[in-house]
Amino acid sequence: MSLNAKTVRIAGSRPKKKAVSRQNKDNLYARIDESKFNRYVVHDLPRYRKYLSEGGAAIYSADELDALEEAGVSDRLPPRATGYYLDLAKRSDAVKNLIKARPEEMDDLSGEADPSNQLKYSPIPGLLHKYELCLVYVVRTCSSWCRYCYRSDFLTGKTGKDTASIHEVKDYIETHNAKVETGEITDKPKVREVLLSGGDPMVLSNRNLFDYLNGLAEAGVEVIRIGTKEMAFFPERFDDNFFEMLDLFHEVHPNVLVAFMVHFTHADEFLRLNEAGEYVRNERGGYLRNPLVERAATRLKSRPFVTLENQTPIIDGVNDDADALRLMQRELKRMGVNNHYFFQCREIEGFRAFAVPVEKAWKLHAESQHGLSGIERSRFALSTEAGKMEMVSVIDGDERLRALGGELGEALADGLVIFRLHRTPYSDRQSDIVIARRNPDALWISGYEDRILYDGRVHDAGDKWAPLLAALAPALLQAAE
Numbered sequence: 001m002s003l004n005a006k007t008v009r010i011a012g013s014r015p016k017k018k019a020v021s022r023q024n025k026d027n028l029y030a031r032i033d034e035s036k037f038n039r040y041v042v043h044d045l046p047r048y049r050k051y052l053s054e055g056g057a058a059i060y061s062a063d064e065l066d067a068l069e070e071a072g073v074s075d076r077l078p079p080r081a082t083g084y085y086l087d088l089a090k091r092s093d094a095v096k097n098l099i100k101a102r103p104e105e106m107d108d109l110s111g112e113a114d115p116s117n118q119l120k121y122s123p124i125p126g127l128l129h130k131y132e133l134c135l136v137y138v139v140r141t142c143s144s145w146c147r148y149c150y151r152s153d154f155l156t157g158k159t160g161k162d163t164a165s166i167h168e169v170k171d172y173i174e175t176h177n178a179k180v181e182t183g184e185i186t187d188k189p190k191v192r193e194v195l196l197s198g199g200d201p202m203v204l205s206n207r208n209l210f211d212y213l214n215g216l217a218e219a220g221v222e223v224i225r226i227g228t229k230e231m232a233f234f235p236e237r238f239d240d241n242f243f244e245m246l247d248l249f250h251e252v253h254p255n256v257l258v259a260f261m262v263h264f265t266h267a268d269e270f271l272r273l274n275e276a277g278e279y280v281r282n283e284r285g286g287y288l289r290n291p292l293v294e295r296a297a298t299r300l301k302s303r304p305f306v307t308l309e310n311q312t313p314i315i316d317g318v319n320d321d322a323d324a325l326r327l328m329q330r331e332l333k334r335m336g337v338n339n340h341y342f343f344q345c346r347e348i349e350g351f352r353a354f355a356v357p358v359e360k361a362w363k364l365h366a367e368s369q370h371g372l373s374g375i376e377r378s379r380f381a382l383s384t385e386a387g388k389m390e391m392v393s394v395i396d397g398d399e400r401l402r403a404l405g406g407e408l409g410e411a412l413a414d415g416l417v418i419f420r421l422h423r424t425p426y427s428d429r430q431s432d433i434v435i436a437r438r439n440p441d442a443l444w445i446s447g448y449e450d451r452i453l454y455d456g457r458v459h460d461a462g463d464k465w466a467p468l469l470a471a472l473a474p475a476l477l478q479a480a481e
């Protein structure tokens with residue numbers, strides 16, 4: 001599939017056919033109520049100045065706001081947060097660093113405008129079909145914006161991606177699945193699973209969210225994932241009206257599983273913090289949870305058609321600490337949330353300001369697994385264009401091996417990194433590996449591209465060792481003479 005005029009649509013021109021979606025469903029939509037939330041969102045530097053002058057949480061000093069203005073951080077991504085999250089940030093450095101803009105974001109804007117070349121996998125506007133599942137953009141904002149946001153190009157509209165029309169999505173899935181059944185499409189299975197993303201689907205109204213859920217279920221989708229950080233940014237969103245809508249959806253489509261792909265980055269987002277920013281313990285020494293988050297999680301997990309999975313990147317100054325990562329994984333599992341992925345910070349523009357080097361992030365994650373049980377553990381991966389590359393191991397080198405000479409000697413002396421293609425769009429490459437010479441400064445897979453010895457990402461089996469063979473060519477020639 002290649003990028004064509006159909007995949008890019010002027011933002012905001014999505015065909016809106018609510019009347020069609022909701023036709024003959026008055027009985028359903030009449031049962032969905034909306035809530036009036038007061039998220040009190042502080043968006044961009046002028047609002048922060050006002051918020052500060054009104055006595056809001058002092059996340060920035062006036063001087064810091066001047067420095068951010070001068071650096072032009074809003075051109076990359078305006079700072080944005082809910083009053084709820086800002087209040088939490090007063091008591092937590094991790095939370096503060098997650099939403100606080102840094103002038104150095106603008107020092108080096110190298111990075112991908114469209115991370116992992118997503119548009120290449122977009123057959124219709126707002127829908128990505130890379131793996132067996134589809135990702136659907138349903139809304140262009142979140143109630144707060146993480147500085148490391150890997151969808152910042154979408155939030156700011158810089159790459160021209162639009163939200164999806166549920167009618168076009170339904171049509172695409174039904175047509176794709178019919179073609180798989182007749183054998184017209186053989187390189188991808190039927191679409192059974194869809195991830196609703198954005199932005200954050202949980203900032204949609206209940207009726208708009210129901211449009212997407214119901215439309216996907218009508219198209220035959222069996223698992224709908226909802227990618228959301230709203231349990232951290234504004235947990236009150238998970239209120240009675242939301243759960244009534246969710247239960248109504250289950251009543252109409254009892255066989256569809258709803259997986260909440262939540263995004264907690266640090267335990268400070270869901271454990272109870274006192275005014276001094278310390279965790280509050282119960283009489284048995286266990287950790288108490290933030291009551292709003294706990295209530296949302298408890299109500300979600302009490303529904304047998306719902307699962308909860310956490311995924312988050314490892315970010316400088318936020319969660320780059322093995323003990324904090326371990327505590328988060330342990331306490332999430334206790335709250336009923338499965339630990340799915342930890343990711344390397346993606347190579348968005350400006351990512352150098354908050355990315356942790358790949359090998360350091362791997363080490364932190366590996367250390368954090370120590371002491372966790374099998375059901376508490378997670379994977380550390382890079383979400384690259386070639387697929388989700390799990391970082392399996394970093395092997396220390398042995399200086400004595402440099403005597404072998406050439407690229408192989410250098411690699412064995414410096415040490416190796418090993419990635420495994422955990423998820424790939426190509427069935428012939430599933431679970432293959434990539435071996436590269438270490439690079440402690442690498443922030444992304446691009447830092448290893450000129451050090452690769454074995455490349456399981458390439459299609460032709462004969463080419464996988466090509467980088468090593470090229471490095472060894474002089475020695476091989478000599479041996480052959």
Ligand code: SF4
Nearest residue numbers: 142145146149199229
């Ligand atoms: S919650 Fe996700 S989409 Fe929203 S700002 Fe954070 S990383 Fe971006």
